[in-house]
Amino acid sequence: MPPKPRIQIPVHVFVYSVGFLPCAGYAYYWYKNAPSEEEFEAELKKNYSHNIKTSQDKHVQMNAFLQNMRDPNSDQQKKMDEVLLGGRGQQKRLYAVDEKIYGTEEAAKLQKEAQQKAKKGKRKKKRKGKGSSAENVEGGILSSGATQSVAAVAVVGALAAGASFFLGGKRS
Secondary structure: OOOOOOOOOOHHHHHHHHHHHHHHHHHHHHHHHOOOHHHHHHHHHHHHHHHHHHHHHHHHHHHHHHHHHHOOOOHHHHHHHHHHHOOOOOOOOOOOOOOOOOOOHHHHHHHHHHHHHHHHHHHHHHHHHHHHHHHHHHHOOOOHHHHHHHHHHHHHHHHHHHHHHHOOOOOO
16 A cells, blocks of 8 residues: 655646646746736837727717707707607697698587587497307317317327326336
8 A cells, every 4th residue: 555645736726727727827928028008008009099989989979969968948958858758749630631621510519420420430349358258168268279288188198197007107
């Protein structure tokens, strides 16, 4: 039997340590050889000057937009209110108005006739709704398609239970 080592290191600690060593070595290398702040900024300006300029312009535009949003009387605030209202900011007439009969007795008669037609339509809908619910109660709770589905599931379950019982299968 070999002698016990004085220091025992768990395997997972050894694996993580070996995996961490290259990362630590690269971090040390970067720390010693990294460019200074001035060199890094000069390199960024050289390679990405167009991105920096557009980013600064967008920043100025966003600040102007937010300043306009704080002012309740600005044009930008009015535009945003229109967007938030979804075009419903003003009352719009959804039907044509005949200026010849507007405000006359003839217009009042036409309005009463339209209201009576609307009431008749509501009555018919109520009658249709009652008839269809009575048919549902007489026909049963489930439709024929749903009844067939329930029956099929019951048959398959019974077959599976019977097969496992007769063939000596074990429940897992």
